[in-house]
Amino acid sequence: MVIVQDILVSDDVLEEQFMCNLDACKGACCWEGEFGAPLEDEELPILKKIYKDIKPYLSPAGLAVLKKEGLYTFYEDNQMHGTPLIDGGPCAYMTYNELGMAQCGIEKAYYDGVIDFKKPVSCHLYPIRVEKDDKSDFQALNYDRWDICSAACELGKEKKVRVYEFAKAAILRKYGEAFYEELEAAAEYLNNKTEE
Numbered sequence: 001m002v003i004v005q006d007i008l009v010s011d012d013v014l015e016e017q018f019m020c021n022l023d024a025c026k027g028a029c030c031w032e033g034e035f036g037a038p039l040e041d042e043e044l045p046i047l048k049k050i051y052k053d054i055k056p057y058l059s060p061a062g063l064a065v066l067k068k069e070g071l072y073t074f075y076e077d078n079q080m081h082g083t084p085l086i087d088g089g090p091c092a093y094m095t096y097n098e099l100g101m102a103q104c105g106i107e108k109a110y111y112d113g114v115i116d117f118k119k120p121v122s123c124h125l126y127p128i129r130v131e132k133d134d135k136s137d138f139q140a141l142n143y144d145r146w147d148i149c150s151a152a153c154e155l156g157k158e159k160k161v162r163v164y165e166f167a168k169a170a171i172l173r174k175y176g177e178a179f180y181e182e183l184e185a186a187a188e189y190l191n192n193k194t195e196e
């Protein structure tokens with residue numbers, strides 16, 4: 001465990017290797033799991049703001065759930081807001097690309113230049129998960145191991161890409177450049193030490 005700007009970062013984030021392999025998993029994280037994607041408090045009004053623009057990118061089933069349940073759900077079990085699910089399965093914002101792989105409808109609208117919000121930062125950061133307690137200001141970044149991502153572990157090893165490197169764009173988005181530079185320095189120190 002290292003501490004970067006008061007945030008605990010597990011060694012796995014700095015040492016393990018990971019690179020999504022969509023050919024193998026088809027984006028299964030969008031439809032597997034018991035909960036929707038975690039949403040930050042500041043993302044809730046953003047969803048309300050962009051909903052009109054992203055509607056054409058969503059599936060009929062997703063739209064029906066959002067109309068019935070609202071744009072986000074509060075998950076009592078882990079005390080967080082998240083994206084609603086369609087019948088406990090796919091994320092309501094999930095759609096498919098032309099190759100039949102799961103794709104985030106929000107992200108699709110972003111790439112079309114329709115909105116300037118890429119997608120929830122938790123999806124962007126994955127496989128890093130943020131654990132936090134707002135009252136104590138505690139925050140930790142952990143590597144979330146999930147068997148559906150096994151092909152990503154193999155590809156990460158092949159390409160020699162560490163978890164934090166894979167999630168660089170999302171880390172920069174959430175924590176900024178100075179944080180990433182410190183994280184990178186800690187990773188280099190840790191990984192050189194392991195190789196010695």
Ligand code: SF4
Pocket residue numbers: 019020021022025026027028029030126127148149150151152
């Ligand atoms: S996080 Fe896992 S399931 Fe999702 S796209 Fe990457 S490898 Fe596939």
